[in-house]
Amino acid sequence: MTKLEAKNIVKYFKHDSHRLKALGGVNLQIEDGEFVCLVGPSGCGKSTFLRIVAGLETPDEGEILFDGKPVTTTGPERIMVFQEGALFPWLKVQDNVEFGLKMAGIPKEERTEISKRYLDMMQLTKFADSYTYQLSTGMKQRVAIARALVMDPDVLLMDEPFASLDAQTRDLLLVEMQLIWEKTKKTILFVTHNVTEATVLGTKVAVFSNRPSMIKKIINVDYKRPRLVEDQNLFPLQQEILSELRPEVKKS
């Protein structure tokens, strides 16, 4: 079943006085439960595309269909995880995780019950009462993922969530992310500039061209999980993606 469909998405950036065509007609179809990684040269607009899917920005042309219905605004069925986490520093970890539930008017006991489950899943239980400034970057991203999962969205939109992590923490989270995906069966759209990350996580990797961006190629990754970063068998795929990317990076 098709969960998300992008139909000819066009977006212009305002650059000083002139308009720059960032997205030149992106078409993408995502099935329910797929893990799709978006890679592309920096500045190609892959993050903008994700924000359009989230409903945080509107396309100049084209439309996003969610379960066949056009997306016009943000919604709890499509939750975004930001690059820097965007956690609220005035709230404890647990209250951060419960934020969406509180906004939905769910009573305190029920919220605690739900948040406990996800704090446990993300190994955050002993940090429940900490403030975000007391956490490492890796821990913060775990909280951000827990905060998104609590909303029980159909689609998780992740904008380079591991970009600012150190290598060891990232490798650990790459494994955990696969487990979470298998356990929760969410549809995930994951923006990254890291090809290894994309092949480790994705069921599909969509390669963006340079501006005005379109999807140049979609590569399927059929390989057993959990996949590890150092797995040699993924190299040929990574090389294939890189050979698609290289001419695009040179153009930019």
Place this chain on the structure above:
Amino acid sequence: MKKNTLAKQIIFYVTLVAIWQIVSMTNIWPNNLFPSPYEVAEDLVYTASDGSLFFGIATSLLRLIIGLTIAIVGGMLLGIFMARVEIVNQTIGSLVLGLQSIPSVAWVPLAILWFGLTDGGIIFVTAIGSMFAVTIATYTGVKNINPHYIEAAKNMGAKGTQLATYVLIPAAFPYLISGFKQGWAFAWRGVIGAELLFSFLGLGFLLNVGRQLNDISQVFAIMLVIMMVGIAIDGIIFKRIENKVMSRWGLR
């Protein structure tokens, strides 16, 4: 406070009082224009022992608290509207900048005409003299919120008053606290100024009585009290909140 700093301050103030004592003993200025520290202390003890000092402090503080509360609530509401609704900023925003430049005491004639020689008049002067400082700080604070906080909150379903109470105000808090501090300083000036001109109670009134009776040591004594109340509120209330906010928001 560091022990070292405290020691330096004690030495400084002891020296200052000693110099004051020496100057007053030289009789450069007549005693009815420049009292000795002993006479001022004597006056303080006297006004304290008959209770008029504490009654004066309490009266002024009560007016301050009511006026400042009105200023903070009104200022925050106006500031949030200015930051979130562009037309409010373009219209009322320009007026606020103008109104902020009016010194508190300049509102006194209006207050007397509107409210008569009442507490209401003093509270009006206090509130209006400090409100726009809070408005501007709130506006700046809300404008400077990390946009990802607002996007994440909206994505998780927060809107309208929920967004304001659970996200905008706490996220802008580091700015708000400096606005409150500035607001309090204006309010304190406003209360004393207004009392000086048209009240029968409060520290400003006591100061005026000192002048009318040609009692120079009372004038000195009350000015000292006004200063000490200021230091106390700044140091006890605002410093603490500020320290807490700064560390939690990760600003230190």
